[in-house]
Amino acid sequence: MAPRCGLCYVQAVDPLNVEHAGRTLRGVLHLPHPHREPVPAVVLCHGFGENRMGSRDEFVRLARLLADKGVAAYRFDFAAFGESDGDPADFSVSDQVSQLGAVLDQLERNRAVDPARIGVLGFSMGALTAVLTAGARPLRTLALWAPSGGALNLPFWNGGPYRDQIRDWGYADYNGIRFGRAFLDDLPGLDQFAAARRHAGPVLLAGGTEDSLMRAELIDPYVEAWGARLELHRIEGMGHSPGTLAERERLLDLTGEFLLRTV
16 A cells, blocks of 8 residues: 655654563554654554564554654564563463553653554454553544454353363463463453443444454444444455455555544
8 A cells, every 4th residue: 555645754663662561572663754743653453363563464554654644653562472572371351451551651651752642553352452441541542453352252262172272281272372261261351342431532443244253242332332433344345354455455544544534
């Protein structure tokens, strides 16, 4: 997706790590140049078992688009994923919420970033993490790609082999991704819809018509919570993530336009 610019910025991409609970979360900050004043920023939160690149480099492309238009973007790996420290057995959504809080704290202290203009984008489990975080602290704007269902997905996790695997092996194997009991035990206490009602800013929610996470049971409570502040997009034929170039371009275009307008 080529940036459509009246004014395009040069961007620096620099390592920026965050310390959290004895672990190093590794990430990179896309920062537009030149800038005389602090710039707005968006934090990108990847999905379960993924990393700061995104499932098909979507996060890299989105970060470049934002920085080209004067908005900083921070991509990082949650603990136990990508290049960040951590044991997959300790993974839980609540721990990711705490990690994201540490990331936001550090960005708010960064002199290049306007602390009053920070938004968050998340995909799947990262989107669930983003919603829960938005319920705990003010965020300028929120963008969600196919948010995970949290406790409403417990029938899936409990109906599979995962608890037996944890009992027998000490961990579970989901499509080659290892996790432990902490993840399953954490889910029942999550209430993303209560958190959603505490977020006062604009929201984009986008996903595919063929994605079960976009079903009414999981999406209608967001519509009720956010009303006219929600921009809801269902991309025809798309599954949980873009499967064609056209789907990816559509998702990036509508997300980039929303974030540039609202952050």
